[in-house]
Amino acid sequence: MDDTKAVPRKIIHIDMDAFFASVEQRDHPQYRGQPLVVGGNPAQRGVVAAASYEARQYGIYSALPSRLAQQRCPHLIFVKPRFEVYRSVSQQIRDIFDRYTDLVEPLALDEAYLDVTTNKPEIASAMAIARAIKQAIRAETQLTASAGVSYNKFLAKLASGLDKPDGLYLIAPEQGQAVVEALPIAKFYGVGVATAKKMQALGIHTGFDLKQWSEADLRQHFGKTGSYYYRVARAEDERPVNPNRSRKSIGAEQSFAEDLEVLETMDGALATLAEEVATRMDKHQRYGYTLTLKVKYADYQQMTRAQTVECLLRDTETLYSMAKDLLRAHLDPIRKVRLLGLTVSNLSEPTALPRYTQLSLPLSPFCQ
CATH class of the missing domain: 1.10.150.20 (5' to 3' exonuclease, C-terminal subdomain)
Incomplete structure (x- = not known):
């Protein structure tokens, strides 16, 4: 009888604190200590992409309409996003991760999982590694990160949010079940x-x-x-940290300064979005079988509808044609529209074979 037990993995989840907003406060001293959001100006019907901790005290959070954010904090500072800067800083942080392990799974520019069960410095304590990473991030980027340490991804991510900002929290194997049972x-x-x-x-x-x-x-x-x-619910999560995690979708969306109510105007917006999505797919050399249309109405209620076809969606014309059909089939004609979005998912390589084989039925008109 084999009495050996699997050694628990050592997983760290790193989550940068108010990343976009913190970069802006770092680079612009006049913003420090001030309620600030990165995102669209209220006059342009934008939304909050990131909020500083000072802004969060007013109930301001990501995805909140900028107009509402300004109502909650009239002296709120709005800053246009600088994604090239955020990507550059994110790469600095990724370089720090790579000093400790090759098993790094980025989730976004501001967060990642690290498996440090076996690590390059051969440090036994995952907490010691997490502490060293936090210190390196602060020293090299002047930003703070929160870290969660546990034996699986679910608990590590949970832990990273329990002591923000600039937190470090451990959920040990003997604690996992009790923590999950008490969790709302x-x-x-x-x-x-x-x-x-x-x-x-x-x-x-x-x-x-x-x-x-x-x-x-x-x-x-x-x-x-x-x-x-x-x-x-049983504190079980066997998902490995995947350094080769592939992109699951490619999309684009647009908010409008004035609500749209004319179908032809919406068509024009869809044409622009279709071109943008097609360009992004070409850039990543990833194409998909499913197109999803997103419609947000003037009252902020949202509707999504999707269509899956047998061939890879690759060109602007096909995306535009499908998007128009979805819009006409599902749009509520008496409601105004404030946002439209298109997303292609079920991604594959451009050389992939058709996803479905139909011998007796004709192919979708989009695949002919």
Whole structure:
């Protein structure tokens, strides 16, 4: 009989603190200590991309309409994003990660998972590595990061948010189950606002409540994601840190200074978006089978509709034609539109074979 047990992995989740806003405050001393957001001007119907901690005290957060942000804080400072600068700083931080491990999985410019079970400096303590990374980030970028340390990705990400900003938090193997059971369901990574409301309506308010449900029942209510909820309710997450994590979608969207109500005007916006998405796909040499149309109405209610075809979507004309069809099939004609977006998903390499084989039925008109 083999009594050996698998050695727990050592996972670190690094999350930069208010990254875009902190870069702006670093580079512009006059912004330090001031409520600041990176994002569109209220007059241009923009949204908040990032908020400083001073701004968050006024209830301002990412994705909040800039107009509402200004109402909550009349002296709020609006700064245009400088994505080239953010990408450059992000690369500096990534270079620091690479000193410790090759198993780095970026999630965005401002966060990443690191597997340091085996690491380059051969440091036994994941907490010591996380502390060293935080110190290097501060010394080399003048920015702060929060770090979560645990034995799987779910708990590491949870831990990084428990002591922000500039935090360092450990969830040890013997603590994982208790931490998850006490966690409010809305705090679970992967549970959005709509799903949290649905769970709460079913009597699921905490991780303990979630743990009482069978996997079959969770799948019945939440589809395949139910299996994920079943596992994390038990503090289980076997997902490896994947340094070759591939892009899952390519998209673009546009908010309008004035709400759109004429279909032809919306068509013009879709044409621009289709060209932008096609250009981005060419840049990344990744193409997809599914196109999703996003419509946000003037009252901020949102609608998404998708279509999947048999061939890779590659050119502007096809994207535009499909987008127009989706818009005409699903748009509420009596409501004004403040935002349109297009996203291509189910990505593949350009040399991939058709995703579906149909011998007796004709191909989609978009694939002819």
